[in-house]
Amino acid sequence: KGFSKQSSLQVVRITVPDAPASLINQSALVDKHNNIVTYYVTSQTNHTSTVLFDINHGLICYKPDDQDTCFLRQMETSDYENMHVLLNESQQQVWLVGNETQRHTEFLGVLAGSHVKASTLQEPLHTLCQQGPVYWTRKADGPKERLIYFCIDICFPSNVCVSVCFYYLPE
Template identity: 50%
Template sequence: MESGDSAGPAAPAAGSQLVRLTLQGQQGPLRNQTALVDKSRSTVTYYVTSQSNLSAVVLYDSRNQGYVCYKPLEQSTCYLRRMEPWDLQTALNTSEQRAEQLPSHNNQTKYYREFLGIVAGQEVNPSRLGEAVQSLCEHSSIFWVRRGQGPGKQRLIYLCIDICFPSNICVSICFYYLPE
């Protein structure tokens, strides 16, 4: 995807399933989320517009080693981490759900905040990544991120991406810079 391209998903390929969600957030404003499942590539791609009107793409690529890739559409940067067992299960659950089974926001919906630290000076070589991540992050710098306890008082939160999964779990993923 070149910078300046449309934020929406491309036409689904054969074997893909496209599901659009409009979610009522905790705070009230609506946010949009579209999930594109591509079983042939073993990927689930979420196109998200958050409450703060920022758009992002979150890619779950379960092929080979498995990666989760975050791409804020207002930036020419991608953030990457290796999949964990919960990520793999989430991707599998999403690919098996039908539109009417996707999350409904009610008292059963669980909200979490997850902090990912951007590892300074740890730019990733795209040639070692799968086709899906290379395609999403074409013409972008790619940096490793890792889970953290939060930015602490001395670090500011850089950006947050809100995403909801079929398991009625919504996660606000917030990025901050780690010390070198």
């Protein structure tokens, strides 16, 4: 299988050149026609997580590198702003200058009893998540001594890097 050469698809590679201790290795596939941006974030152990921004449906889907589980959350204003920068980007590559990059951490709690059937999801979320369970998440203050499930670091062309960490909320 190869990639079709549609003008609406664009791959953007994002690196942080002066931060070798926390090297961000990711690429973004930009589908302007369908308003979808898909990030592929590769860890230092060479595993790749997927973060899909479905702008039309206002959803973000996180799929960690080592499992079939998907985690959903509603997009917020800042998410739309970051995605529109990429959708309007004409360059093939975007570099972030590390010393100008703002970094922060977001905690998302996995909601108990929030299992979603993948068959009810619209494309492309359905295809991404069809092999495993899907759960809703919401922003939270922090894990407060709860075990952090996993974290994904995402950098945007607006010089903002976010470490998104998931944990399970009590029932």
